[in-house]
Amino acid sequence: MKHYTTLSDIENLEELIQEALQLKKENTASAAGKSKTLGMLFFNPSLRTRLSTEKAAKLLGMEVLVMNADKDGWxxxxxxxxxxxxxxxxxxxxxxxVLSQYCDVIAVRAFPALEDKETDESEIVLNSFKKYASVPVINLESATGHPLQALTDAITISELKTSKRPKVVLTWAxxxxxxxxxxxxxxxEVMRKMEVELVIANPEGYDLNPKITGDTPVIHNQEEALKNADFVYVKNWSSYEQYGKVLKTDREWTLTNEKLKPSNNAKVMHCLPVRRNVVIADEVLDGExxxxxxxxxxxxxAAQAVLKRILEN
Amino acid sequence: MKHYTTLSDIENLEELIQEALQLKKENTASAAGKSKTLGMLFFNPSLRTRLSTEKAAKLLGMEVLVMNADKDGWxxxxxxxxxxxxxxxxxxxxxxxVLSQYCDVIAVRAFPALEDKETDESEIVLNSFKKYASVPVINLESATGHPLQALTDAITISELKTSKRPKVVLTWAxxxxxxxxxxxxxxxEVMRKMEVELVIANPEGYDLNPKITGDTPVIHNQEEALKNADFVYVKNWSSYEQYGKVLKTDREWTLTNEKLKPSNNAKVMHCLPVRRNVVIADEVLDGExxxxxxxxxxxxxAAQAVLKRILEN
Amino acid sequence: MKHYTTLSDIENLEELIQEALQLKKENTASAAGKSKTLGMLFFNPSLRTRLSTEKAAKLLGMEVLVMNADKDGWxxxxxxxxxxxxxxxxxxxxxxxVLSQYCDVIAVRAFPALEDKETDESEIVLNSFKKYASVPVINLESATGHPLQALTDAITISELKTSKRPKVVLTWAxxxxxxxxxxxxxxxEVMRKMEVELVIANPEGYDLNPKITGDTPVIHNQEEALKNADFVYVKNWSSYEQYGKVLKTDREWTLTNEKLKPSNNAKVMHCLPVRRNVVIADEVLDGExxxxxxxxxxxxxAAQAVLKRILEN
Structure with missing residues (x-):
C-alpha cells in the first residue's frame, strides 16, 4: 500500500481486515515504526480519528506530530x-x-464546504498533498470519503457476522x-467489496452519488428496507441531489426499537458522535x-493495519 | 487505588507520600506504564497540572493523549x-x-461555573466520567476539589516539617x-488526615463549606491565626456563603513579611499561579x-505516585 | 554550550556545522536525551520551527512538552x-x-511588536527566561534574532558551496x-562568522541595524548586487530606520529568473513560508x-546539533 486516500488503495480487503483483527487480538506495541514520524494535519476538528490514529501510530513505535491547521490559522x-x-x-x-522532510507519513483531514459539488469532488486538499508530498498520504476524512472509518466498519461487520452473506442496511437519519x-x-464503497447484501434506505432527495452506489438497491421506505437486516448502519447526510441542503428534520426516520422489530435482531452501527433521540433513540443505544x-x-x-502496511511498503 | 477523584480514594496517605518522595529521590524513568495510555481531557485551561501530569505519565513509560475540550468546542x-x-x-x-477504549486511564479537568452551589456540588462532569468510563478516572481539578494539588501539598509539608505536629495555617488572600x-x-481535607494543627483564617463571609472544615478552627483575624505558624498556605477563594461572590478586594489580607513575624519563621506555600503584591508580596515570594x-x-x-498506584491495581 | 539564544553562544561554528551534517548523514535516533524533557513555549504561532525542533528532540530520545502561550491566554x-x-x-x-522543574531545556518563541525599537531590542521575554530559568534556554525566534534558522542557513551553504569563498547575497523582497x-x-551575523563574500541588497530606507551589519557592503541596487552571486538569500523585512514600517510593496524587487542571469547560477534560499510571485516568482521556486x-x-x-551540545554540557 503506497497511500491510503480512497478504498481503491486497498489491494486485498479481506487480508487487511484479518490483519487488523490479529492486531486487535495481540493488542501490544511493536517496533515496526521505530524512528518513523507520522504527521497529522487537521483542517477541521477531530476527536476519535485523532486519538485512534495517534494511538495506532504509537503502538507501532512511531513519533506523532499533530498540526491543527484549522486553529493555527495556517x-x-x-x-x-x-x-x-x-x-x-x-x-x-x-x-x-517541507512536511515530507519532517514526516515519513502525512495524514490529512479536510472537510467539504458543501457549497459547490464540483469543488468538493475535486478533493483539492487531499489530492494536492498526494501530488506534492514525497511520502505516503493517509485520508483522515476528506470532502467525499472517510476510508479509515469504512475499514473500521468492515472489520466490525466481519467480526460480528453470523451468516456468510449478511444483509446490511445503510439508513439515513x-x-x-x-x-x-x-x-x-x-x-x-467498502460494502460493495464484501460478501454482503447491501441495501440503502433514505428519503427522496437524499440519494447518494449514483457513481458510488451503482446498482445497490436504494429504497425510500425505511420500514421495508429494515426487514431481515443483520446490520443497520445509521447515518445522516445532507442532500447530494440538492447539494449540501437539509431537506428534512422531522423524526420520522429516527431509529427506534420498534423499527428494529422486523429485522433479524440487527446489530446497530454508527460512526459517532451520535445525537441521541434525534439520529438514534436512547433505547437502541443503551440496548443489546x-x-x-x-x-x-x-x-x-484499522489505523494500525493501514500504517503497518504503509510502513512495510 | 481504583480512581483518584477525591482524597477519600487514598487508602493510606502516609504510604502514598513516602512513595512520592521515593520517586522524587530516584527521579528516573520506569516501564510501569509501558503500552498504557493516559488520556487527559481539559474542559478548562491548565499549565502546571497538564505539564506535571504529562511528565509523570511519561516517566512511567505511558503514552499521553491530550484533548482540549474547551478549545475544540467539543x-x-x-x-x-x-x-x-x-x-x-x-x-x-x-x-x-469510547475514550475508555483508547485510554487506560482518563484524567479530567472541569471547573465550577460558580453560579449555583447545588449544580457545582453535583460534580456532573467528573461523576459522569466515573459512571460511564470503564477505566480509572483522575481528577485534574473539579468543581469542588483538587486532590492532586492537595497530595502535592501534603508531600511538601512532610518533606519540610521540623516538628512532629506542625501548626499549619490556611489563610485567604x-x-x-x-x-x-x-x-x-x-x-x-488532606490536612485533616495528617498529624498537624490546622487553623483556617479568612474574612467574615468567606467561611468554607462546614461539611469539609468540620471542627477545624476558623478565625476571622489573620494576625492571630499566624502566631507560631510553621506553614502558611495562602490562597484566594470566592465566597461559599454568598456563593461565588467576591466580597473584598482590598489588600488588608495580602501576605507580607511583617505579618510573618509572629510566626515560627513559617514556610509560605501557594499552589500557583500567584498574583504578586495582591495575594503575596514580592518580599515574601523572593525571600527565604x-x-x-x-x-x-x-x-x-504526586501525579507519578497516583498513576503508579492506579497502574498497579 | 550553555544556552542557545544568540549566535554568540556558538563556540566553534565550523564544528557545529560538521556535527549537524554528520547527524543528517546518520539520520537515526539516539539515547543522548533519554529521560530528559524539552519544554517548548510559544508566544507566537510556529510550524516549521515547532515540528523540526520537536522531531530533533525526539530523535535524541527526549520527551517534548509543548505550551501554546499565545492560544492558551497565559x-x-x-x-x-x-x-x-x-x-x-x-x-x-x-x-x-516552575518550568525549570518540569523541563531540562526550555525553548521560547516571542516575536517583536514592531512598535518601539527600544522595547523590541530589550528582548524582555527571552532575557527574562534566561534570567529566571535554572535550565538552558533556546531561542525559537525572538524579537531581533532567529539563531536556529541562521545555523540551518550556514549548514545549507556549507553543504552546497563549490568554491572556498562563495559570494552570498542577502536580498530584500x-x-x-x-x-x-x-x-x-x-x-x-552567521555569515560574518563564515568564509564568504557577503553583500546585502535592499531598497533605501530598509538598511538593517548597522551594529549588526558592521562593514558588510549594503547596496541599494539589486541588479548590481546579484552579479556573480553563488547564493541568493531572499527575505522580506520591515524598515529598521522607520521602525516597523512597510515603505514599498511593488514587485520591483521580486526575485525572477531574469534577475538571476548575471549570477553564478546561484542557489536560491528562503526560510519559508514564502509568498509565491510576490517574494519569489514561481519559475525560480519550481526551477533548478x-x-x-x-x-x-x-x-x-540544526536543532538536533544544538540540543545535543546543550545536553552534553
Whole structure:
C-alpha cells in the first residue's frame, strides 16, 4: 500500500481486515515504526480519528506530530500560479514538500464546504498533498470519503457476522445540521467489496452519488428496507441531489426499537458522535443491539493495519 | 487505588507520600506504564497540572493523549434522555465509553461555573466520567476539589516539617477575580488526615463549606491565626456563603513579611499561579520563607505516585 | 554550550556545522536525551520551527512538552514589582522557575511588536527566561534574532558551496505585511562568522541595524548586487530606520529568473513560508536553482546539533 486516500488503495480487503483483527487480538506495541514520524494535519476538528490514529501510530513505535491547521490559522494557497499578496502565507507546494522532510507519513483531514459539488469532488486538499508530498498520504476524512472509518466498519461487520452473506442496511437519519456524504460514500464503497447484501434506505432527495452506489438497491421506505437486516448502519447526510441542503428534520426516520422489530435482531452501527433521540433513540443505544462502542474501538486497529502496511511498503 | 477523584480514594496517605518522595529521590524513568495510555481531557485551561501530569505519565513509560475540550468546542451532553437537536454533538455516555477504549486511564479537568452551589456540588462532569468510563478516572481539578494539588501539598509539608505536629495555617488572600474553592477544600481535607494543627483564617463571609472544615478552627483575624505558624498556605477563594461572590478586594489580607513575624519563621506555600503584591508580596515570594517553587516541583511526583498506584491495581 | 539564544553562544561554528551534517548523514535516533524533557513555549504561532525542533528532540530520545502561550491566554507579567491586579495571572519569576522543574531545556518563541525599537531590542521575554530559568534556554525566534534558522542557513551553504569563498547575497523582497528583522539579522551575523563574500541588497530606507551589519557592503541596487552571486538569500523585512514600517510593496524587487542571469547560477534560499510571485516568482521556486526545501529539511539537524551540545554540557 503506497497511500491510503480512497478504498481503491486497498489491494486485498479481506487480508487487511484479518490483519487488523490479529492486531486487535495481540493488542501490544511493536517496533515496526521505530524512528518513523507520522504527521497529522487537521483542517477541521477531530476527536476519535485523532486519538485512534495517534494511538495506532504509537503502538507501532512511531513519533506523532499533530498540526491543527484549522486553529493555527495556517492558511494554504492551492491555486497554481497564484500571486500570494493577501491572506495565504504558504503554498501547498512548499508545505507538502517541507512536511515530507519532517514526516515519513502525512495524514490529512479536510472537510467539504458543501457549497459547490464540483469543488468538493475535486478533493483539492487531499489530492494536492498526494501530488506534492514525497511520502505516503493517509485520508483522515476528506470532502467525499472517510476510508479509515469504512475499514473500521468492515472489520466490525466481519467480526460480528453470523451468516456468510449478511444483509446490511445503510439508513439515513435526521440531524439538525448539514453533514458531508463522506462516511456513507465510503461505507457503500467498502460494502460493495464484501460478501454482503447491501441495501440503502433514505428519503427522496437524499440519494447518494449514483457513481458510488451503482446498482445497490436504494429504497425510500425505511420500514421495508429494515426487514431481515443483520446490520443497520445509521447515518445522516445532507442532500447530494440538492447539494449540501437539509431537506428534512422531522423524526420520522429516527431509529427506534420498534423499527428494529422486523429485522433479524440487527446489530446497530454508527460512526459517532451520535445525537441521541434525534439520529438514534436512547433505547437502541443503551440496548443489546448497539455495537457503536465496539465499532469506535476498532478505529485503532484499522489505523494500525493501514500504517503497518504503509510502513512495510 | 481504583480512581483518584477525591482524597477519600487514598487508602493510606502516609504510604502514598513516602512513595512520592521515593520517586522524587530516584527521579528516573520506569516501564510501569509501558503500552498504557493516559488520556487527559481539559474542559478548562491548565499549565502546571497538564505539564506535571504529562511528565509523570511519561516517566512511567505511558503514552499521553491530550484533548482540549474547551478549545475544540467539543460540547458534551450530560443530561439523561436529552433530545440532542441543538449544540451538543455527543453524549457523555458515548464519549466516556469510547475514550475508555483508547485510554487506560482518563484524567479530567472541569471547573465550577460558580453560579449555583447545588449544580457545582453535583460534580456532573467528573461523576459522569466515573459512571460511564470503564477505566480509572483522575481528577485534574473539579468543581469542588483538587486532590492532586492537595497530595502535592501534603508531600511538601512532610518533606519540610521540623516538628512532629506542625501548626499549619490556611489563610485567604485577596484576588480580583472569583476563584473556585476546590484548592482550599482539598487542602483542608488532606490536612485533616495528617498529624498537624490546622487553623483556617479568612474574612467574615468567606467561611468554607462546614461539611469539609468540620471542627477545624476558623478565625476571622489573620494576625492571630499566624502566631507560631510553621506553614502558611495562602490562597484566594470566592465566597461559599454568598456563593461565588467576591466580597473584598482590598489588600488588608495580602501576605507580607511583617505579618510573618509572629510566626515560627513559617514556610509560605501557594499552589500557583500567584498574583504578586495582591495575594503575596514580592518580599515574601523572593525571600527565604517561600517554598512555592519546590511545591510546584512536587506536582510531578504526586501525579507519578497516583498513576503508579492506579497502574498497579 | 550553555544556552542557545544568540549566535554568540556558538563556540566553534565550523564544528557545529560538521556535527549537524554528520547527524543528517546518520539520520537515526539516539539515547543522548533519554529521560530528559524539552519544554517548548510559544508566544507566537510556529510550524516549521515547532515540528523540526520537536522531531530533533525526539530523535535524541527526549520527551517534548509543548505550551501554546499565545492560544492558551497565559498572560505573563514581566515587570519587576508589578501589582498584579489586572489581566496578568503569573509572573515570569514563577513561570520560569516552575518550568525549570518540569523541563531540562526550555525553548521560547516571542516575536517583536514592531512598535518601539527600544522595547523590541530589550528582548524582555527571552532575557527574562534566561534570567529566571535554572535550565538552558533556546531561542525559537525572538524579537531581533532567529539563531536556529541562521545555523540551518550556514549548514545549507556549507553543504552546497563549490568554491572556498562563495559570494552570498542577502536580498530584500516585497511582502504585504510588516515582518520582523530577526531572520536577516541572524543570517548576517552567521555569515560574518563564515568564509564568504557577503553583500546585502535592499531598497533605501530598509538598511538593517548597522551594529549588526558592521562593514558588510549594503547596496541599494539589486541588479548590481546579484552579479556573480553563488547564493541568493531572499527575505522580506520591515524598515529598521522607520521602525516597523512597510515603505514599498511593488514587485520591483521580486526575485525572477531574469534577475538571476548575471549570477553564478546561484542557489536560491528562503526560510519559508514564502509568498509565491510576490517574494519569489514561481519559475525560480519550481526551477533548478531553488534549494528552499533542502534548507527547510536542514532545520531538524540544526536543532538536533544544538540540543545535543546543550545536553552534553
Amino acid at each position: 492558511a494554504l494557497e492551492f491555486e497554481d500560479g497564484a500571486v500570494m499578496d493577501s491572506n495565504k502565507a504558504e503554498h501547498i507546494k512548499e508545505a507538502a514538500a 435526521p440531524h439538525p445540521k448539514a453533514l458531508p456524504q463522506s462516511v456513507p460514500n465510503s461505507f457503500v 443491539n448497539s455495537v457503536v462502542i465496539r465499532q469506535a474501538g476498532n478505529r485503532t486497529f | 460540547a458534551l451532553e450530560f443530561e439523561d434522555g436529552a433530545v440532542m437537536d441543538s449544540n451538543k454533538a455527543e453524549h457523555i455516555k458515548e464519549a466516556a465509553a 485577596p484576588h480580583p477575580k472569583a476563584l473556585p474553592q476546590s484548592v482550599p477544600n482539598s487542602f483542608v 520563607n517561600s517554598v512555592v517553587i519546590r511545591q510546584a516541583g512536587n506536582r510531578t511526583f | 498572560a505573563l507579567e514581566f515587570e519587576d514589582g508589578a501589582v498584579m491586579d489586572s489581566n496578568k495571572a503569573e509572573h515570569i519569576k514563577e513561570a520560569a522557575a 516585497p511582502h504585504p505585511k510588516a515582518l520582523p528583522q530577526s531572520v536577516p539579522n541572524s543570517f548576517v 536553482n531553488s534549494v528552499v526545501i533542502r534548507q527547510a529539511g536542514n532545520r531538524t539537524f
